[in-house]
Amino acid sequence: MRVLLDECIDQRLRLLFPGHDCQTAGYAQLAGLKNGALLAAAESAGFEILITTDQEIPYQQNLSMRRISIVVLCAPTNRLADLRPLVPAVLQALDSITPGQVTRISSAT
Numbered sequence: 001m002r003v004l005l006d007e008c009i010d011q012r013l014r015l016l017f018p019g020h021d022c023q024t025a026g027y028a029q030l031a032g033l034k035n036g037a038l039l040a041a042a043e044s045a046g047f048e049i050l051i052t053t054d055q056e057i058p059y060q061q062n063l064s065m066r067r068i069s070i071v072v073l074c075a076p077t078n079r080l081a082d083l084r085p086l087v088p089a090v091l092q093a094l095d096s097i098t099p100g101q102v103t104r105i106s107s108a109t
Contacts, residue, residue: 001094004042006052007031009073010080013051016087020094023047035060043068049094053078058102066100074106 003022005014014022025031030041035057042050043066051071058070071090075082089105097103 001049002047003049003051003094004028004030004045004047006038006050006054008053008078009051010078010083012080013083013087016084017091039063039066039068048099049097051090053083055104063100063102069097069099070102071097072102072104074104 001020003017003020005011005022005024007025011024011026014024025033025038028042028045028047030038030045033041039050039061047068049069049071051073053073053075055072055074058072063070071093073083073086073090075086085107086105093103093105
């Protein structure tokens with residue numbers, strides 16, 4: 001699965017998704033794009049999942065016609081130490097997520 005990490009996430013998190021093509025927004029040359037423009041560009045580049053810590057993006061965008069899904073990480077900070085414990089739940093969510101779906105992952109998940 002092609003996974004895009006939003007700019008707000010520590011780039012080292014990409015190393016924790018074995019078996020997936022996980023790239024940062026910067027590496028994919030999508031840095032600086034926001035919300036709808038980022039989703040459109042990510043879809044055009046063939047990404048299936050956007051992982052972000054931006055908890056507002058699902059409310060700001062109509063995802064019903066999108067091919068890309070969003071995983072929102074809910075942690076105290078966007079530091080690697082806070083996000084790393086969420087990775088097993090993210091990997092499990094990737095097995096069942098569908099296009100246009102938003103999944104929230106938190107330490108309580």
